[in-house]
Amino acid sequence: MADLLFYAFAAVAVGGAFGVVMGRSPVASLLFMVACLASIAGIFVLLEAHFLAAIQIMVYAGAIMVLFLFVIMLLNLGHDYQRDIRGGVGIVIGFAVAGGLGGLLARQISGGTPGLKTALGTGDAIDAALLEHGAVGAIARPLFTDYVVPFELTGILLLVAIVGAIVLAKKGV
Amino acid sequence: MTILGLYLNVIQAAEAHVSWEPFLPGLIILLPLLGFVINGVLALSAARLSSDAVRAGREHDFFEGGRAATHTWPTWIGPGVMGLAFLLTVVNFVGMLGADLHESVIRTYWTWMATGSFEVAAAIQLDQLAMVMMLVITGVGFLIHVFSVGYMQDDPGYPRYFAYLNLFVFFMLILVMGSSYALMFVGWEGVGLCSYLLIGYWFSDEEKASAGKKAFIVNRIGDLGFLLAVFLLYVAFGSVDYVDVFGGAEDLFTYGGPLVTAVTFFFLVAATGKSAQIPLYIWLPDAMAGPTPVSALIHAATMVTAGVYLVVRSSLLFAMSPLSSAVVAGIGVLTALFAATIALKQNDIKKVLAYSTVSQLGYMFLGVGVGAYTAGVFHLMTHAFFKALLFLGAGAVIHSMHHALHHTHKDWDAQDMRNMGGLRKHMPITWVTMGLATLAIAGIWPFAGFFSKDEIIWMTGAMAGAENAPYAGLYTVYWVMALAAAMLTAFYMTRLMVMTFHGTNRTGAAEAEHLHEAPKTMWIPLAVLAVLSTLGGWLNVTEDLQESFLGGFGMLPMSEWLHHWLEPVTEAAHHVQETHLGEIAHAAPFGGGEVAWGVISTVAALIVVIVTSRMLATKDVPVATEDAEPTGFAGLLYNKWYVDELYDRLFVTPLQSLSRFCWRVIDAGIIDGFVNLAGNGARALGWVGSLFQTGQVNTYAFFITVGVLIILGMSL
Amino acid sequence: MLTESLILSALIFVIGTMGVIVRRNVIIMFLCIELQLNAVNLTFVALSRFVGIEGQLFVFFVMTVAAAEAAVGLAIIISIFRHYETVNVDNFNLLKW
16 A cells, blocks of 8 residues: 555655646746655655754745745746757766766666665664654754754754845845 | 296106106186176277278278277287297196106196986096197197288277187187096187187178188088087997096907998098098188188197097007008108199198198198007197197288288289299398298208108008008008108199299289288297207107107107107007007018108109299299289189089079078978968967857857756766 | 655756756756756655664755755846846856867
8 A cells, every 4th residue: 555655645745746847838937846845745654754844845845845835926927038948969978967866776776785685674763762752753853962963053053044035036135 | 936946846856757747737628717797898989980990991990099908918918928938838848848747747726527328528638649749739829810910900899809719729729638538629629719700700790701601511510420429439438538548448449340440540530520531621721711810820730630639549459450540641641742732723822831731731631540649649749839830920921911012002812823923032031031931831840840741651662561461452552642741742832932922013003012021929839840840850859860860860859759759648549459450561562771761752842842833933923913814624624623513503592492491391381381270270260269159148058958968968 | 666766856856957058047956956856855765764863864965955055046046137138048148268
């Protein structure tokens, strides 16, 4: 059952990804992206990362994609005189490079370097934490104890990003 | 003070009887150098003035405003240092007379080169041969310096002239006083340089500058021979000092062997270059482009004798190689005859004297080639006297002609004999002195040339009849050629005298008023040299001649003084000769003793002189502008047997084509092409690199991905 | 599930790379970069089951940073758009030699 769901989500994700790349209009690309993100969230659930799945939907698909949509609407795109996708040689090169990269990665995954398979052990490294603290607590506890410094730094980063975004987007600066 | 020193020296030497302390020998060399420095500084300060004057054509008005110090001081410094050097030489000579020297005295000043086992010291070597040469150089040089004061009086480059002349004497003294072949080479090159500087003295005239260039380049070819010989000597002996070479020569070289023949052959090449023998004589007639006193000093008395000095210094080596000696003699006599034929038809007074010098140098080479080293040096000495006199006299004539033609602004050549004639009325002192010199060079008794030339011709004949003579037939031919050349010498010199001084004056009536005798600074040296030309021959009268009336029946206190004087230097060579050639003959090839041939040659020369003067005195000579160029055999002689043209065709033009090829194809094409290729290659590479910078993010992303691919791929 | 997740993530990453190379619209290029980030997130989560909770923690941070980056990046794009009147990346070639 889980496998079937996984393959379904995977298919949607790949299809969405292709849609992003091949979409005719920017909004179409965006919507395909949302679909892709949603299916990836589904896969997160299957991989026992429930909190992250929720965060993915809420932040990524909900906030970031909406932001993209706002900008696309704001800029009133879609009336360009040039085609959006490179034709001919561009596609061929793109395919070639991407294919090469994919091949390499596939080789890696299917046992390129020894040690990946053997050092992993069983898939129950997080079961204990999940059981004890629940989905949210399993992430929150290390976040606020062992990794509190990166957490604070991320806060500062967000502050900087907000200020920067406002400054950059303001007219007449 | 000098007299006291002299006295003490002689007393000392007489007492010691073996060792002799030379008196400040280094100063003899340094004095001309000092003259060069001072005159050079004066020349540099006057350079701007004189070059402006020459460029603006104001040479003749250069001294309108009076003479500056730069043009009065050289009058005293130039001849002054020469006079002092001459005095010092005489002091040392007198000292050497008293001492009975068997080995040369060497004074080392510092070590010039020392690399590994090879060492060359800056040292001078004083022996009898060096002393003779020094006396000639400083003595005749001093007279010529005095003459130049008068001759170059109106030249804007006056201090530069004396600077170069002093520098020349400096190098010449190093040449004869050096104690090794390396030092001789320093002098050798230096005199070549000064010859170039002085021949091309009036360098603004392209022809004169080219003459200087030609002299230097032809000399250079000879220098190659010198260097090759010195290298061979170094390989053989490990040192190039005279003491080492001549001390070990008999042990290391085999008589007539390949090594000693090679060394002497290369020395011969050097000598033909410096002393203007066939095939490298071509520079000397062109060298007449320089001022006449320069021709007198360098191309009569001193520089051209450097080749003869080289052979005499290396007499031991030449005696050990009969083949080289025969070649030396052959080249000498051939040059003597060849140059004499050319002189028969020349019209420029200096050209006749130039070819005469080449011819007389040939005699000197004949002398040293047959092994009569003393005779060669003797002829060198007497030739210095009468040839310097002839050149200076010609200079006085040209000076006077130049003045006369300048007054009326006539555009004639002041040096062409066809424009002269009857000058004895206007220039009596010059006429008398040059007449004496002519008699001397023609070999007429009792003048100087008779004794020296006669001895050479006699020795040639004697060697032809030696017991084990290697090339008896060849030497007989040489003997005949030498006699023929002597007759030709008498002829062309008489022709020169008659055309210049006798007959009617062809210069023109207006000009003839301005023809005058030379000033005192010019005719006093002429007189001194005339006395030497007349009496100088009695220095070395051979024994046979002494008994006859030619030698004064033995009543005069004359003897083979030069022969005895030079014996310590030449005895090694003579010893080798006696061992291998045996006793020399006492009769000439076709019979007759020395006295008989002496009488025959002087009478024959006298007949030639008288007949020629009679023949030419009545002949009508056209002036230069109206004369046509001779044709036929006379034309061949007039055009110097077309040797210059032949050399041009054979060597100069191919060399120029080769140079042009090297320049255009190799240098500008290939080498510059490579350099340009490097630059263009860098540009091309840069252009290819610039194609990657499209400014578009996509391209950059692409390249990043490719980079990742490569890194991932490499890590597999 | 691990191997399949990894393959999926590789696939999405590669598609994202192709999108960056092929598209001319700068906003869509940005979107493709987000795709790549998501693929990496998937890898982290897939492996965290075997290695520890740190994987999911890292994904948390990645998402945060992606959000910040998206905000700033889009602000820049708006700024550029004001100057060029277009978001076609071929026109942004001031770095061309």
